[in-house]
Every structure is written in structure tokens, then in C-alpha cells.
Amino acid sequence: MLKDRKVKIKKIPESSKSRFRQNRKVIPESRKSRFRQHIMGILESQKSRFRQMNNKAINGFTTAWKGLSLTIRHLFASNAKRKVIPASDNNYFKQLEGTNTIQYPKQSISVPEVGRYQLDVEIDDCIVCDLCAKICPVNCIDIESIKATEVIGQTSDGSKKMLYAAKFDIDMAKCMYCGLCTIVCPTECIVMTNQYDRTVFELSDLTYKFSDMTTEEAAEKQALLDKQLAEKQAAKLAAMKQKEGGA
């Protein structure tokens, strides 16, 4: 479209020039006044300007009609419900014709099972190594660990669990969905799920708490650890004393 117009704009002055030259040959030099030349020039330019304006108006109407015919086609097109099919389906883009938009809460487009959406932690498999909290670029993972007095169990991949997770909070309002935590996790207990629609009424509800320990339990374990540490310390002291006594 633009190209056409450029050509037309160029053409008009050229043709008027050539006509002007012809006139020059016919009319003798003496009779042609400068004033007349001037008037002719103005007339020609006005003519071309009028032609341009006319083209513009016609162009305006045709393009407006193009748009109007497009919208009226959509107005009366079939408004069928769209079937929910995955993007891998061959028919996925074809079915956009003649259907309306997805009616979201009632229908939703299927997403890959392991998309980069909400984080989830399988706390039974967590060894509380704190790697995820360390790699997190936005510090949205908050972990407090308590050392166990003994091996407390095994994860599903056979790693020993030596630490209690007194606190394992992920602030999903802060999370930037980079997925680094899922990569560093040695036991693959922190994963991203296909859940993306999490709307809450309280901002604090976006802090997901994955620890399964109550504060009492945590306090108990802490006390046990303290006791064990104290015993060890006492044993150490006793051993030192014995050593001194023996010496």
C-alpha cells in the first residue's frame, strides 16, 4: 500500500512537468508571461493536491470498509465452545477458527505436568541440606534445621536424614520461578508443579509452610539435642579430668 502511494506521488509532478514543456513549444516565447507561468504552476499543483486528497479519502473509506467487513464476519461467525486440547495436538491452531475464547475458570488449557509454576516440597524426602535456600536468588526459602541425636530415617532414594526441618517456608509472592532450587536439590524433593492459579485473600497465605513439625516437637528435639550436647560436653570434661588425674 505504502509503496503504491509513493509511486503515485512521484508520478503526478512529473506528468505535469512534461505537459508544461509541451505548452512551452506551442506558445511563442514572447507571448508567455511569467505571471501566466506562475498561475499554471499553481493550478497544476492544486490539481495534484486535490487528486491526492481524493485518493486519501477513497483510501480511508476502503480501509474502513475492510475493517468493518472483518468485524461483521466475526460478529456472525459461529461462537462454538472451544475444546480443551493440548498444544501438541495437530488440531490445536485450526480450532481457533469459529470458536470463542476459553471460558477460564470453567475450562482451562492443559499445561505440562512439570511446568515452572508453584513449588512443592515432599518433606519426607528432604534432608534439610539448605542448598535450595542458598541458591535462591531472591531468598524466598527460609529453613531452620535442628540436628538430630541419631539418624532419623531414610529418604526414598536412600539418603540418610540427620536433620529435622523445624521450619521450611517458601514465600511464593517473592519467588521468581527460576527453578534453580529444583536443580540443586540432591534428593529431588523440591519440584515445580503444574499448579498456577493460586489466588489468596491474605498475603501471608502465599508463604507456604512445608515443615510437618509443631513448635512443641521442635522444642522437644532441640531439648534432646541440647541434652545430648551437654552430655557430650560432660563426657568430654570427665575424660579431660581423668586424663589430667592420670597424668
Next chain:
Amino acid sequence: MSFYLTYFAIGIGLFAFSAVFALVGVYAERKVSAFIQDRLGPTETGKFGMLQTLADGLKLIQKELIVPAAADKLLFIMAPAIIFIAVYMGFAAMPWGPGLVPTSLNLGLFYIFAIISIETLGILMAGWGSNNKYSILGSMRSVAQIISYEIPAGFAIISVVMIAQSLNMQTIATQQGILSTEGVKFFGFWDVSKIGGIFAWNIFRAPHLLIAFVIYFIASLAESNRAPFDIPEAESELVAGFHTEYTGMRFAFVFFSEYSMMFLVSMISVVLFLGAWNTPLPNVGVVHLANWTTGNGWGIIWILVKSLTLVGVQMWIRWTLPRLRVDQLMNLCWKVLTPLAFACMLISGIWRIFLM
């Protein structure tokens, strides 16, 4: 005494009509825009979302009427009333059927044209009273636009008046059908006084009135601040233009008046150009379709159908064309529509003298 009752009944009836039309119009607008954009529009409130606008209205009634601290309170409070009343009073002179017109004014068309212009005053009051830069910008644009577009609209109307030789809306309406007392000629040569129907409409009595109709239609879009001439309330630039600061029922009245205005300008174009309440069906031989479909009941049906079709076209245009820039708007008005309207007026004069 009883004629006072009639006055009140007509007044309340027209008010009820414009209120109901606003409700239906908003719903239709939302549905049309939705279908054009491959959506479904409101679906939740009532069957097919039909109670949506009623629910919106109930919400607006319950809302607090906020007057901004810096506002000019008198202007701010009066503006929505003036905007609405100006449009509402325009309905007073509109004919609905052969014997059905609230007031048969001799100067009907002039009165309507004048009373609609009062809306501009209301818009300026709203913008100035809000004491807000977006509102004042919106209302200044609106005033500039409406006053400019009144010129092509006015000349398009004058070209009709020259053909009709009357400013009485009912007379103009009667001329365009089988009830006409003077001869009606299709394109100035074929006498269709007994045939009527679509051939007797003004746009076919004098074909240049088709151009005048298009000019008036474009100008009426600008006068009712509809897209593509909606720079006074350009959402992307001016928040909501002159009604930015309005809440609750005051906002509802501004909205009411926009939709009533849409219907009123459509009705004016129908009366002036598209045969008013006259039937589009002509008498063909022994089948007197025009005689059978002329009457008060039919008149209301025909004028409603025609006006609603034009309202539909207004909506269709709104959801297709992008907004014009101010300079493009003025260009169109002064350099294209005004000269064309002048030409129509000139042709009207020649037509009246030589062909009627």
C-alpha cells in the same frame, strides 16, 4: 385536568423508555463487542447474562456520591442532570407514528438541534466543575468536537429541510410515505405517492440526500462522543474524560444520556432520511403492503427497528475503527464533511426548483 395527566404519562413513558433503552443498549454493546472479539461477554448474571446491566444499575444506586474537595460543587452536581435532561427533552418532538408525537412543534427540528447542543454545556460544566486536568481536557475536546461537527450536521439537515419545506418533524415524516398530501417522486421522475414504501424515503426522493445522510451519521457519531470520535473520553489518555470524577447515580446519568443520545441521533436520521415511521414495503399491484403496514402500532415498530439498526451500526463502527487524532478529526470535519454538506445544500435547492 386530564391533559396534565397525559403530559405526565408521556414524560414518564419517555423517561422509562430511555432508561430501559440504556439498560438494553449497554447489554447489547457488551455482547456485540464480545462477539466481534470472539468472546462471550456477560454470561453469569441471569440467562445469557441478561440481568447484568440491571445488577450494575443496582450497584450504582448503592454507591456513595462523592464530590471531590476541590470541585465546584454546584456545577459538579448540576452537570449530569443537565446532560441527561438535554438529551431527554430532545425526545419531546420525535414522531413515533402517524398520529403519535409528544409535541407537534412547528420548529421541531430546530428545537431538537438546539436542545441537543445544551448537552455540550453540561459536559463543559462537568469538566470544569471536577477541577481535574483530565476532566477539563476531555470536556474541552468534547466541546470543540461537538461545535465543529454541528456545522456539517446542520447543513445536512438543512438540505433535507429544503426538500421537505418544513421544520416540523411530523410533517417531514408524513411526506415520506403513502399518507403524504403532496406528490412524492422517486428520484424526481417517478410518482410514487400511491406506491409508497422504501421508494418514498427522503434518500430516494433526492439521491444526494444519501450523501447528506452519511454526513449526518458521521457527525452524529461525533456529537454523541462515540468511537471513532471518542477523544473526549479517550480511556487510554484521559482516564475517562469529563466523567472521571463521577460516582454512583451521577455517573449512571452520564451513561444514560450517552445511550439515549445514541438512540436520539439515530431516530433523527431515521426521521429525516429513512422514512421515519413509514413502512419500507411498497404497494405492488393488488398487494397493498404499504397500506396494510401503516398505522400507529406499525409506526412504532418501524421506527424502532430502523433506529435500532442504526444504533447497531454505531456499535459495529465503535468496535472496528480506532480513535481519530484531534487534527484528523478537525480535518475530516472542516475539509471533507463541511464542503460536501454545502454541495448537498446547493443540490437540494436546484432539486427543489427544477425536479419537485
